Amino acid sequence: MLSISDVVIGILQAAVIMALSPLVTGIMRKTKARTQKRAGAGVLQPYYDIAKLLRKDEVVSDQSSWIFRVSPWINFVAIGTAAFFIPVFLAYSPFGLAGDLLLVIGLFALARFFTMLAGLDVSSSFGGLGSSREMMLSSLLEPAAFLAVFVVAVTYGGTNISTITEAASGSALLPHPQLIFAAIAMFVVMLGETGRLPFDNPATHLELTMVHEAMALEYSGKSLALVEWSQSIKQLILFALIVDMFVPWAIPQYPGPMAVGLGLSAFVVKVAVLAAGVAFLESSVAKWRLFRLPDLVSVAIASSMIGLVFYYL
Amino acid sequence: MFEAIVLLFLGGAVLALASGNRRFSVYAIYLPPMAGSALAVLFSVAVITGRPFSWAAQGVVPFFHLEIFVDGISAFFMLMIGIITFAVSLYSIGYSREYQEARRVQAFGFLFNVFVASMFLVVSSNNGFFFLVFWELMSLASFFLVIYNHEREENIRSGMTYLVMTHIGTAFIFVSFLIGYLQTGSLSFDSMRGSSTSFPFLAKNLIFVFAFVGFGTKAGIVPLHTWLPRAHPAAPSNVSALMSAVMIKMGIYGLVRTLFGLAGLGASPEYAWWGVLLIVAGSASALVGVLYAVVERDIKRALAYSSIENTGIILIGLGLSVVFASYHLVALSALALVASMMHAVNHSFFKGLLFMGAGSVVHATRTGDLERLGGLVRLMPWTSLLFLVGAVSISGLPPSNGFVSEWLVLQALLSSSQIPSTILQISIAFASLPLALTIGMAAATFVRLFAMTFLSKARSKLALNVGEVPRTMIAGMAILASACLFLGILPSLGISLSASAFHLQYIPPGPFDAVSLQNASGRSFAGLSMPVVAIMLSCMALASLGFVRVMGGRTSRTAGGTWDCGFGGLDERMEYTATSLSQPIRAVFKTLFRPHSESDREPYEQANPYLVRSVRFNSSTRNIFEENLYNPLVSSTLLVLDKMRKIQTGKINSYLLYIMITIILLLLFVRLSHA
Numbered sequence: 010m011l012s013i014s015d016v017v018i019g020i021l022q023a024a025v026i027m028a029l030s031p032l033v034t035g036i037m038r039k040t041k042a043r044t045q046k047r048a049g050a051g052v053l054q055p056y057y058d059i060a061k062l063l064r065k066d067e068v069v070s071d072q073s074s075w076i077f078r079v080s081p082w083i084n085f086v087a088i089g090t091a092a093f094f095i096p097v098f099l100a101y102s103p104f105g106l107a108g109d110l111l112l113v114i115g116l117f118a119l120a121r122f123f124t125m126l127a128g129l130d131v132s133s134s135f136g137g138l139g140s141s142r143e144m145m146l147s148s149l150l151e152p153a154a155f156l157a158v159f160v161v162a163v164t165y166g167g168t169n170i171s172t173i174t175e176a177a178s179g180s181a182l183l184p185h186p187q188l189i190f191a192a193i194a195m196f197v198v199m200l201g202e203t204g205r206l207p208f209d210n211p212a213t214h215l216e217l218t219m220v221h222e223a224m225a226l227e228y229s230g231k232s233l234a235l236v237e238w239s240q241s242i243k244q245l246i247l248f249a250l251i252v253d254m255f256v257p258w259a260i261p262q263y264p265g266p267m268a269v270g271l272g273l274s275a276f277v278v279k280v281a282v283l284a285a286g287v288a289f290l291e292s293s294v295a296k297w298r299l300f301r302l303p304d305l306v307s308v309a310i311a312s313s314m315i316g317l318v319f320y321y322l
Numbered sequence: 323m324f325e326a327i328v329l330l331f332l333g334g335a336v337l338a339l340a341s342g343n344r345r346f347s348v349y350a351i352y353l354p355p356m357a358g359s360a361l362a363v364l365f366s367v368a369v370i371t372g373r374p375f376s377w378a379a380q381g382v383v384p385f386f387h388l389e390i391f392v393d394g395i396s397a398f399f400m401l402m403i404g405i406i407t408f409a410v411s412l413y414s415i416g417y418s419r420e421y422q423e424a425r426r427v428q429a430f431g432f433l434f435n436v437f438v439a440s441m442f443l444v445v446s447s448n449n450g451f452f453f454l455v456f457w458e459l460m461s462l463a464s465f466f467l468v469i470y471n472h473e474r475e476e477n478i479r480s481g482m483t484y485l486v487m488t489h490i491g492t493a494f495i496f497v498s499f500l501i502g503y504l505q506t507g508s509l510s511f512d513s514m515r516g517s518s519t520s521f522p523f524l525a526k527n528l529i530f531v532f533a534f535v536g537f538g539t540k541a542g543i544v545p546l547h548t549w550l551p552r553a554h555p556a557a558p559s560n561v562s563a564l565m566s567a568v569m570i571k572m573g574i575y576g577l578v579r580t581l582f583g584l585a586g587l588g589a590s591p592e593y594a595w596w597g598v599l600l601i602v603a604g605s606a607s608a609l610v611g612v613l614y615a616v617v618e619r620d621i622k623r624a625l626a627y628s629s630i631e632n633t634g635i636i637l638i639g640l641g642l643s644v645v646f647a648s649y650h651l652v653a654l655s656a657l658a659l660v661a662s663m664m665h666a667v668n669h670s671f672f673k674g675l676l677f678m679g680a681g682s683v684v685h686a687t688r689t690g691d692l693e694r695l696g697g698l699v700r701l702m703p704w705t706s707l708l709f710l711v712g713a714v715s716i717s718g719l720p721p722s723n724g725f726v727s728e729w730l731v732l733q734a735l736l737s738s739s740q741i742p743s744t745i746l747q748i749s750i751a752f753a754s755l756p757l758a759l760t761i762g763m764a765a766a767t768f769v770r771l772f773a774m775t776f777l778s779k780a781r782s783k784l785a786l787n788v789g790e791v792p793r794t795m796i797a798g799m800a801i802l803a804s805a806c807l808f809l810g811i812l813p814s815l816g817i818s819l820s821a822s823a824f825h826l827q828y829i830p831p832g833p834f835d836a837v838s839l840q841n842a843s844g845r846s847f848a849g850l851s852m853p854v855v856a857i858m859l860s861c862m863a864l865a866s867l868g869f870v871r872v873m874g875g876r877t878s879r880t881a882g883g884t885w886d887c888g889f890g891g892l893d894e895r896m897e898y899t900a901t902s903l904s905q906p907i908r909a910v911f912k913t914l915f916r917p918h919s920e921s922d923r924e925p926y927e928q929a930n931p932y933l934v935r936s937v938r939f940n941s942s943t944r945n946i947f948e949e950n951l952y953n954p955l956v957s958s959t960l961l962v963l964d965k966m967r968k969i970q971t972g973k974i975n976s977y978l979l980y981i982m983i984t985i986i987l988l989l990l991f992v993r994l995s996h997a
Contacts, residue, residue, distance in 0.1 A: 063874030070884040072779060074699040076710075086862045093858060106838070107854035111729055112720060118765055119719040125769045129898065132778030133884045137898025140773070144766040145906035148616075151765070152758030155732070159754055163739045167847030227885060231874055235866075303910050310755065317751040321744055 015103035018264060022097040025273070026249065027089060030241035031055035033248065033284050040288035041212075055241065059234045067230030070131040080127035081228065081235040084120040088239040088246070091116040094170055095249045098272030100178040100260045101171035109168040110158045113250075114151065117202065117243065121147055124236075128224030138216060139223025142299060146208065146220065149306040150201045153194055156313035160191035161254050163320055170253070177257035190316030192255045197309035199251060203244040205287060207297035207305070218296050245280065252279045323365050324377060324390065324446070330358030331439035338431025348418050351431030352411040355438055359411065362404035362442065369397035370823045376448070389510060391448035394823035395582075399445045399575045401819075402667055405805065406567045406674045407438050413678050413798025414560040416791060417685060430470060434561070437463035441568060445575055450499035450509035454492065457572075461488040464569060467561040468553045480552035487549035491539030495576065498532035501525055502584055511584065518586030526586050530596050533580035534603075541573030542630045543637065544607040545947050551614070554626035555690065559681020562622060566629045567674035574636055574666055581644060582824075593648040594746060600641030605756035608634025610947075612763040613911055616770065617904045617943060621680045621690045624771055625673065628716065631760055632669040635731055636662050638757060642734045645741065645750070654737045656826040657839065661730030663820045668723040668809060672715040675802035679709035682795055683775055686788040692774040692900035694782035701788050704796045706776040711803040713768035715810065718761050721856045723809035723816075726837075728761055733839055733848050763907075770903050779894035811856045813837065901941060908943065915943040 035052035042049025069078065091113045093104045125143055128136035162168045164185050165176040201208045209220040216223070225236045253260070259275035261268030297305065334354030341347035369375055369392050377390040392400065414434070418427055440460035447453045465488070469481035502514040505521050518526070535546070542550040550570070554562045577600075587593055611630030618624035639662025646655035682705045683698065684690045699706040715722035735757065738750040780786050790796070809816045814837060820826075839848045886892040908917050919941035926933045969980070 060873065063870060064877065066877045067879040068882045069879060071881040072884050074777065076699065076777060082863065082866065085866050086859055089866060090855070090858050090862045104854070104858070106849045107851040107858070109848050109850060111732060111848075112850060112855065115718065115720045115725050115729075118717070119714070122714065122717060122719055122765055122769060125766075126773055126777065129769075129773035129903075130777045131884045132894065132897045133886070133892065134896055134898060135885070137903060140769065141898060141903045141906055144769060144903065145910060148759070148762040148766040148907065149910070151762030152755065155758035155761070156754065159736060159751070162736055162847075168733070168736065169848055172847060230877060230879075231870055234874075235870070299906065300909060314752065314755065318748055321739075321747045321751065 014264075018099065019093055019103040022095065022099070022102055023089070023092040025097050025276075026092040026095060026245050027238075027242055029277070029280075030245040031059060031238065033245050033280060034241045036281055037284045037288040037291075040285045041292050044289055044292040055237075059238050062229075062234035062237070063231055065230040067232060069229075069232075070133075070227050072132045073127075073130045073227070076123070077127045077130040077227070078232070080123040080130075081232040081239075083123045085235045085239040085242075087116045087120040088243050092242055092246055095246055096170060096174045096253055096260070097249060097276055098261070098269050099264060100174045100257075100262045105169050105171035110162070110170055110173070110250075111155075111168055113170075113246070114154055114158065118147075118151060120239065120243070124221075124224050127227075131227045133227065135216065135219070135223045135226050139220055139226070142220045143224060145299075146201060146302060146306075149303055149310075150198055153306050153309040153313065154198045154202070156310055156317070157191045157194035157198060160187050160194075160313050160316040160320065163317070164188060164191075170250075174253045174257060174260065175262065177254060178260040178262065185320070187316035187319040188255060190312040190319065192251070194309040194313040194316070195251055195254070197305060197312075199244075199247040200287070201302075201306065202247055203240070206291045207294050208302060210296050248280050248283050249276070252276065252283060323361060324375060324392070327358045327361045327365060327442065328439060330354045330361065331435050331442065334358070335432045335435035335439070338428050338435060341431075342428065347427060347431070348415050351418070351427065351434065352415050355435055356408055356411045359404040359407035359438070362400055363408070366392075366397035366401040366404060367819075370394050370401070370819060387449065387510075388452055389448040389512070390446050391511070392446045394825060395575070395578060396445045398663065398820060398823035399571060400442065402571060402670050403438070403441055403445070403568050406564065406670055406802070409674060409798045409801040410560050410563050410567075410678065411798075412801065413563070413681075413795050416794035416798075417558075417560050417681060419792070430467070430558075433463050433467050433470075437467060437561075437564065441572060444572055448511045450503065450511065450514075453511075454496060454499070457492060457495065460569065460572065461485075461492065464553075464557075464561070464565055468557045468565075470558055470561070471556065474556075477556040480549075480556040484549040484553040487539055487546065491536045491546070491573075494532045494536030494539070496536075498529050498536060498580065498584075501529050501532070511579075515583045518584055519588060521586050523592070530580060530585045533576065533585065534599065537573040537576035537580070538603065539573070541570050541577070541633045541637070542607070542611075543603045543633065544610045544630065545951055547607065547611070547630045548947060548952060550630055551618075551623050551626040554629070554677075555620055555622035559622070559677055559684060562626075563674045563677035563681065566626065566677055567670040570629060570633060571666055571670055574633070574640070577637075577640065578663075581640070587644065587647060589647060589650040591648055591743065594645050594743075597641040597644030597646075597648060598746070598749065600637050600644060601750065601753050602641075604634040604637030604639075604641055605753050606634070607631065607637065608760040609756040610914075612760045612767060613907075613914055614945075616763055616767040617901075617908050617915060619692050619900055621683065621692055621695070621771060621775060622677070623690075624692075624767065625676055625680055628764070628767060629669075629673055631764065632665065632673065632716075635728065635757065635760065636666050636669065638662075638753065639665060639731045639734060642731075642738065642750070645738070645746065646734075649741055649743070651740060654734065654740060656821070656824075657730065657737065658734035659824060660817055660820050660826065661727060661734045663824065664723075664730060664809075664813070664816055665727035667816060667820070668715070668727045668806070671802050671805045671809070672712045672722075672724060675708065675712040675799055675806065676716065678795070678799045678802070679705055679712060682791040682799070683709075685791055685795075687784045689782075689784050692771070695775045695780070695785050696778050696894070696897075697776070697780040697785060698788070699776040701785075702776075702790050704790055705799070706772075708796070708799040708803045709776065710772060711806055713772045715806040717765040717768045719765070721807075721810050721852055721859060723806050723813065726810060726813040726850070726852060729850055730837075731757070736848075737839075766904075766907065770900060774900040774903065778897050781894050781897075781899070811852050813852050914946065916946065917941065917943050 034055045039049045039052050094108050096102045125140040128140035165173045204221040210218045261272045337350040341350040374393040440456050443456040465485050471477050506513045539546040608631045611627050615624045615627035643655045643658035715724040718724040718728040735754050837850045922938040923934050924936045925931050926935050
């Protein structure tokens with residue numbers, strides 16, 4: 010049964026994810042700017058953006074229906090709820106009894122479902138274009154995510170995130186060979202799900218490159234703030250999952266002031282390194298042609314399948 | 323009570339014939355089945371929670387002993403029939419008015435009631451002979467319902483395909499029962515069940531294979547699915563709802579009966595191939611079904627393809643259950659069976675709902691072509707909301723029932739790591755790829771269906787001047803929509819009901835009504851508590867509303883035009899169409915679809931090809947199953963029949979000669995066999 014302190018710990022972990030997520034986005038933008046020899050905005054800029062957008066009036070398309078207006082909220086609520094299942098500074102999340110990794114993937118799918126609908130709701134070609142591309146990419150990325158999760162789940166004996174992280178936190182770096190393959194798959198899935206290069210370029214608004222941005226093109230004001238923030242939260246959740254599953258160092262098993270401090274700082278450092286790495290990678294690769302992307306996702310799927318075979322052999 | 327239910331359905335059929343085409347005849351047609359199905363729900367719940375019901379009526383049919391036996395399994399499917407029939411009958415009160423104006427509604431009402439009654443009797447008969455009689459009644463009633471709109475040549479052809487396929491299926495079921503009869507000397511299910519474990523291994527295998535093909539045809543397994551995407555769109559939508567939600571589940575019922583009873587499945591690894599066959603067929607059906615669904619232009623045909631997909635998921639669960647049972651992993655076998663049956667129930671709820679929703683759209687706009695729909699969310703608010711609930715559920719998104727059953731199937735699949743056979747572990751692990759792809763594609767399919775039907779601007783005049791459908795139709799859909807959400811938020815109710823229906827080791831709900839799965843050592847490996855998830859979602863919604871209000875303060879919202887890059891004049895011809903929306907998927911899976919497109923430009927002047935007067939564009943995909951499997955089969959059969967026609971000379975002398983030759987051959991046969 011859950012005790013009050015467990016509930017508090019769970020809410021705190023989710024709050025950390027939601028609060029730190031714009032910072033991670035900021036770190037990535039800064040790293041990209043630096044690798045491209047630009048000064049770039051400060052790492053806190055995403056916070057200012059969200060705060061500013063929250064106070065702005067909105068313009069909505071006269072063609073749109075309630076689906077368009079409700080979708081940013083569903084997006085934010087689904088992804089925000091997913092954050093409650095992610096261990097941050099402890100090796101377990103107290104809400105893990107209520108949901109597992111498959112639920113997190115399901116909540117992401119719920120958010121994406123409404124984002125795609127919203128893209129089509131405004132009857133502009135941009136929205137349709139984004140939704141059409143997202144339909145193709147997500148229907149390939151979701152199985153890749155499932156399979157990567159499968160490898161991790163059979164290795165650590167369950168899809169409960171707490172079970173996985175607790176089992177992983179005691180072990181050395183990648184103690185099982187199949188996890189290397191799962192990590193490769195999970196990394197590709199993370200790039201695709203968060204709309205990073207070579208899948209999507211979060212920095213441009215060109216119709217040749219847009220996927221996620223095209224669906225969110227009509228949003229402004231509060232809705233845009235919610236869309237951007239939930240995208241950041243989703244990104245941090247995926248980073249946290251990768252960190253928890255594949256780099257499980259210095260994650261304390263039991264709560265305590267020292268342990269929480271250690272766990273939190275270890276988490277921040279690991280995530281920051283991963284974020285900077287992704288940003289660096291983004292600066293060094295070009296956007297791929299849309300129909301080459303299934304090849305990349307197939308690499309992820311094949312990698313997970315090899316991982317599964319490795320586990321059983 | 324059983325008699326009363328059957329009498330109510332048959333009474334509805336008689337009343338339908340008697341009532342004529344009056345104003346109140348729709349009530350005469352649909353109120354009796356509503357009462358009957360409400361009673362059926364009570365009856366089946368009583369059977370599941372209490373004792374089985376048996377009723378033997380000697381002399382009802384001369385020479386044959388009508389045995390009725392309703393155990394938990396029958397009652398489980400009866401419950402499904404009851405709930406769906408209630409909702410569909412309510413829906414039909416409004417829906418049938420369309421037919422009342424055009425033509426006599428009596429025949430329709432008669433067939434509708436007979437159809438429901440026959441399905442009810444199929445699951446409750448305990449004798450191979452009567453099972454087949456009711457099965458045939460069900461097939462024929464549904465055939466006549468499929469061709470009810472017989473003015474259209476296409477519908478007749480769809481009906482004929484259905485008739486042929488369903489009879490091929492019946493023939494296989496018949497053979498399966500005959501093998502059981504040869505072993506026991508009786509067509510009674512009781513005697514087959516009693517001695518099936520001692521049948522020779524070959525007989526068991528044959529019973530299973532024939533039943534698999536026979537019931538698989540009804541359930542829509544690839545490549546026996548070809549009737550399904552034709553018959554469902556041809557039928558009136560309330561019948562499509564019944565067929566897709568309940569009738570194809572009769573195939574699943576037959577398979578469950580055969581596997582866990584008539585075929586004598588034993589706990590030994592030599593039976594594992596039955597499960598593997600089911601998993602392979604299920605994976606193929608799931609993937610092929612969803613890939614055709616995602617590119618289909620007709621809303622009802624897309625839903626029919628999605629039924630094939632869901633049958634596939636149900637079969638994967640069933641197959642896993644058989645594999646686990648053959649390795650004597652009792653708890654896992656129970657998990658997989660519960661997963662499969664929960665998905666069967668959930669599919670009947672959301673597919674019934676979606677077919678009724680599609681029926682409302684077709685009813686209002688007179689078209690099911692996605693390229694002509696759009697913008698209905700403002701004109702049909704209730705239909706669109708209820709259709710959205712169905713779409714979210716069938717896409718397996720939390721917090722809906724589809725998510726829970728797909729979660730259970732995935733957990734069963736993950737548990738295959740406990741099978742003590744490496745080759746099976748690896749091959750079942752590979753089955754997770756088609757299942758995962760299916761789940762991803764299903765969401766894309768229903769984004770497309772919902773968006774193209776209800777969102778953005780209308781793509782043709784047909785979808786412009788329409789209104790909301792009558793209240794009874796909305797009420798029918800609302801029943802199933804609330805059932806979807808109810809089983810999504812409180813799944814343990816459905817799980818414990820199905821566990822007790824199938825006499826499975828009860829999976830007790832964990833704290834907070836959680837489905838908590840434990841491995842052999844008692845450690846929880848997966849937990850899911852949908853009530854808590856629902857509470858978390860609503861708390862999160864409240865918290866974010868409050869946060870945004872406090873942080874952002876009061877802001878206004880103004881309506882403006884959609885961004886048109888400053889050119890102006892954005893109209894419905896510039897928005898994405900259903901075909902263009904699924905184009906990337908068509909391109910990725912081009913080996914399956916073999917997309918073919920041609921464009922034909924007519925310039926103003928031959929000299930300048932850039933000034934185009936008109937462009938004609940035609941894009942098509944091919945059905946590789948029809949082209950590579952059925953067409954050669956049909957044409958070679960026709961060829962053989964053509965050759966055989968030569969002996970039909972039409973002269974009486976030659977026929978006398980044939981009779982003579984036959985008699986001589988028979989005499990020789992008798993003589994030799996007695997020698």
